[in-house]
Amino acid sequence: MTMLSSNTRTKALHWLGKQLSNQNNPASWLDPLLSEINxxxxxxxxxxxxxxxxxxxxxxxxxxxxxxxxxxxxxxxxxxxxxxxxxxxxxxxxxxxxxxxxxxxxxxxxxxxxxxxxxxxxxxxxxxxxxxxxxxxxGEAFGDFLIPEPARPVLYIAGGSGITPVLSQLETMAARDYNAPVTLLYFVRTENDVIAGEKLRALAARYPALTLTIIATHETPDPRFLTGSDLDGIPGLKGRQVYLCGPKGLMDLANNLLSERGIREDQIHSTFFAPPAPARLEGDTGGNVTFTNSDVQVSSEGDANLLEIAEAAGLTPQYGCRMGICHQCSCRKTSGTVINRLTGEVSGPGEENVQLCISVPQGPVSVDV
Ligand code: FES
Missing domain, CATH: 2.40.30.10 (Translation factors)
Known part of the structure; x- marks a missing residue:
């Protein structure tokens, strides 16, 4: 057995004490060990x-x-x-x-x-x-794409893998006997692309409030997309809460057709798998960005967001969805103005949390990255 010198022992104990007292982030040193054990x-x-x-x-x-x-x-x-x-x-x-x-x-x-x-x-x-x-x-779950409470008539328009949150909601509604009409228009390219088809059909059979329509868009030479008459055939359309989830083309089409039919924006709930169209950004964008924790300063132009600017500068901030929904990229802005790329909203000049992936600088900005 190798004996440690008292100097080495002291250093080792000092290191261990430091790690044990590192309560801010014990995972940083403990996790590699734990991942080996279990x-x-x-x-x-x-x-x-x-x-x-x-x-x-x-x-x-x-x-x-x-x-x-x-x-x-x-x-x-x-x-x-x-x-x-x-x-x-x-x-x-x-x-x-x-x-x-x-x-x-x-x-x-x-x-x-x-x-x-x-x-x-x-x-x-x-x-x-x-x-x-x-x-x-x-991570922990997040998001406000939730079943309306108390029960109200609902229309789901889903496309492709956009069915996934809808599946979760329909299972929940069926189990609770959610007491309001529920309609699902589910768009897929071909019959072979239907996800959880058996489960959906079984749900429709045991939950009478649910009306299920599956529409294959590319089974015929002329694609068959969502139409106004699909919507006009839904009883009580104007009183429905509408839930949209799917590719951008379907979401845009649905939003247009719904607004033509007088469905208010506050009745429409969307979740998306691709970045939504950016808002038109008013005024000049771009500016000097200081990443204070990294001691890096760069200048940016155009509508690049803080995440893109940081990555272009060789930094690796944390991110998840890159489209403003997961908040993984949230961090502290200590000064400067940013524009929210989704809403076009302009921030105040002072300290606040911002989401890097949807924040475009307008003039000089400092963030804790
Ligand atoms: S990475 Fe998800 S909100 Fe920015």
């Missing part, structure tokens, strides 16, 4: 073990996950960030939960239904490598 003990995120992988369609799989007991649960329609190492680099992405909260309460399980995206680093890795028994990291 990945379900890691502290920086909630570990979730893959229980099962179900193939839904050619390019969509459902991952059944069992999060560690400290995960706090979710409401139907919410999102979650997952993190995993892909080729040695930690990646974070945002997905909707596709199962009902009841499954989590009863069995401690949740599901994510994920479509392979062309060129999608994480979705492709999950499809090709994530297997039963593997562990990924899970």
């Amino acid at each position: 990945p379900m003990l890691v502290q920086a995120y909630t570990p979730a073990r893959v229980q099962q992988v179900i193939r839904e369609t050619e390019d969509t799989k459902t991952f059944v996950l069992k999060p560690a007991g400290r995960w706090q649960g979710f409401e139907a329609g919410q999102h979650v960030n997952i993190c995993t190492d892909v080729e040695g680099v930690r990646r974070t992405r945002t997905f909707s939960l596709s199962s009902s909260p009841r499954l989590w309460k009863a069995q401690g399980e949740i599901t994510l239904t994920i479509k392979r995206l062309p060129g999608g680093l994480v979705t492709n890795w999950m499809h090709d490598h994530l297997e039963t028994g593997d562990v990924i990291g899970l």
Whole structure:
């Protein structure tokens, strides 16, 4: 056995004391050790073990996950960030939960239904490598795409993998016997692209309030998209809460047709899988950006957001969705004005939290990155 000199012992004890007193971020030194012993003990995120992988369609799989007991649960329609190492680099992405909260309460399980995206680093890795028994990291659930309470008539317009939060909500409504008419118009390219078709049909059979229509857009030479008459055929359309989830083309079309029919903006609830159209930004944009924690200063032009500017400067701030929904990129702006890229809203000049991925500088800005 090698004896440590008293100097080395003192240094080692000093190091250990420092780590033990590092209460701000104990995970930074403890997690690598814990992940070797048992990945379900890691502290920086909630570990979730893959229980099962179900193939839904050619390019969509459902991952059944069992999060560690400290995960706090979710409401139907919410999102979650997952993190995993892909080729040695930690990646974070945002997905909707596709199962009902009841499954989590009863069995401690949740599901994510994920479509392979062309060129999608994480979705492709999950499809090709994530297997039963593997562990990924899970953030707490977030989002306000929630079932209306008290019960009100609802119209869902979903496209492709946009069905996932709707599945969670319909399961919840059926189990609670949600007492109002519910209509789902579900658009897919072809019959083979229907996700959870059996589950949807079974839901419609046991939950009489639900009217289910599945529309394949590309089964005929002329694509068949959402039309005004699809909407005009829905009883009591004007009194419905409308939930949109799907590709941008479908969301834009639905928004136009709904507004032509007098549906107010406050009746429409959207969640999106691709960045929505940016707002028109008034005035000059761009300016000098100081990333104070990194001691980096750069100048920016045009409508680049703070996340893009930081990355172009070689920094690696945390992010998830890159479209303003997950708040993973939130950080403190200590001075300067930014424009919200989604709403066009202009911030005050002082200290506040901003989301880097949707904040465009207008003049000099300092942020804690
Ligand atoms: S990365 Fe999700 S809000 Fe910015």
